[in-house]
Amino acid sequence: MVNQPIGFLDSGVGGLTVVKEAMRQLPHEDIVFIGDQARLPYGPRPAEQVQEFTWQMTNFLLQKNIKMLVFACNTATAEALSVIKPHLSIPVVGVILPGTRAAIKATHNNHIGVISTEGTYKSQAYVQAIHERNPDLEVTSMAAPKFVPLVESNQFDTPLAKKVVEETLAPFKKTNIDTLILGCTHYPLLRPLIQDFLGDSVELIDSGAEAVSEVSVLLDYFDLTNANNTHQGSRKFYTTAAPEMFDLIATQWLGLTDLRAQEVNISEEK
Numbered sequence: 269m270v271n272q273p274i275g276f277l278d279s280g281v282g283g284l285t286v287v288k289e290a291m292r293q294l295p296h297e298d299i300v301f302i303g304d305q306a307r308l309p310y311g312p313r314p315a316e317q318v319q320e321f322t323w324q325m326t327n328f329l330l331q332k333n334i335k336m337l338v339f340a341c342n343t344a345t346a347e348a349l350s351v352i353k354p355h356l357s358i359p360v361v362g363v364i365l366p367g368t369r370a371a372i373k374a375t376h377n378n379h380i381g382v383i384s385t386e387g388t389y390k391s392q393a394y395v396q397a398i399h400e401r402n403p404d405l406e407v408t409s410m411a412a413p414k415f416v417p418l419v420e421s422n423q424f425d426t427p428l429a430k431k432v433v434e435e436t437l438a439p440f441k442k443t444n445i446d447t448l449i450l451g452c453t454h455y456p457l458l459r460p461l462i463q464d465f466l467g468d469s470v471e472l473i474d475s476g477a478e479a480v481s482e483v484s485v486l487l488d489y490f491d492l493t494n495a496n497n498t499h500q501g502s503r504k505f506y507t508t509a510a511p512e513m514f515d516l517i518a519t520q521w522l523g524l525t526d527l528r529a530q531e532v533n534i535s536e537e538k
């Protein structure tokens with residue numbers, strides 16, 4: 269089983285921020301990724317629809333014989349993980365619990381901020397997860413719906429991005445948060461602007477990176493780590509839309525050559 273791949277699912281390409289971390293932290297593991305580019309974004313969709321689409325991606329990845337499944341999407345984690353996980357016999361990891369664990373560890377004044385898509389915000393998944401562990405922690409949660417379109421229009425480091433980041437995060441300046449969870453796959457791209465605006469006294473938590481650390485722990489816990497350190501992990505990419513755009517972004521972001529995603533139709537998967 270140790271030689272089987274780890275599956276990653278996402279609403280589109282944002283989950284590649286999680287894959288990049290996996291390639292860094294777990295270079296010997298084989299990776300299979302599916303992005304539902306045709307139906308992105310998930311952020312504004314009703315929860316039932318996110319559950320349906322996420323089930324389709326899950327079933328697709330199960331057919332690839334994965335040993336572990338990672339929900340590399342905050343919205344899918346918030347709205348579908350608890351529904352799907354009880355039905356699976358392999359370990360399933362989302363991005364929300366690892367992010368909250370890191371934030372709880374990082375905060376010193378017991379005040380944590382969270383930014384996310386509309387769907388994740390409405391689910392209150394981050395707030396609930398933090399309060400389940402410690403109800404005394406103060407959490408200020410906010411949707412930042414302008415951030416995903418900003419990144420996807422390639423404007424994550426422009427003057428417009430700076431303006432949108434400042435306007436969106438202004439309410440946090442009136443709080444004393446010392447930790448901010450980046451509760452969406454795209455937000456690490458805006459990290460420099462967010463850090464600049466909030467200042468060095470606020471620690472930013474990348475949920476995706478934390479999730480990969482947790483995958484690493486779980487692989488060991490379940491004796492699933494690929495211990496062959498001469499094995500260069502393989503990476504396979506699937507997308508539900510035309511692959512050209514996916515290949516362009518993934519090649520640039522992951523620094524891989526010869527990356528060819530395969531287009532698949534998962535809405536017919538049974």
Ligand code: I24
Nearest residue numbers: 281282284285419420421422424454457517520521
């Ligand atoms: N980043 C993302 N998605 C895109 C993009 C991007 N185009 C440029 N960059 N497009 O996600 C997805 C298709 N969209 C188009 C607009 O309508 C909706 C569908 C973030 C990827 C994070 C790994 C910017 C960009 C890039 C290369 C690497 C990283 C990056 F071109 F952010």
Ligand code: DGL
Nearest residue numbers: 279309310311342343453
């Ligand atoms: N991947 C999604 C998330 O992390 C962001 C993009 C979307 O809304 O589909 O929430």
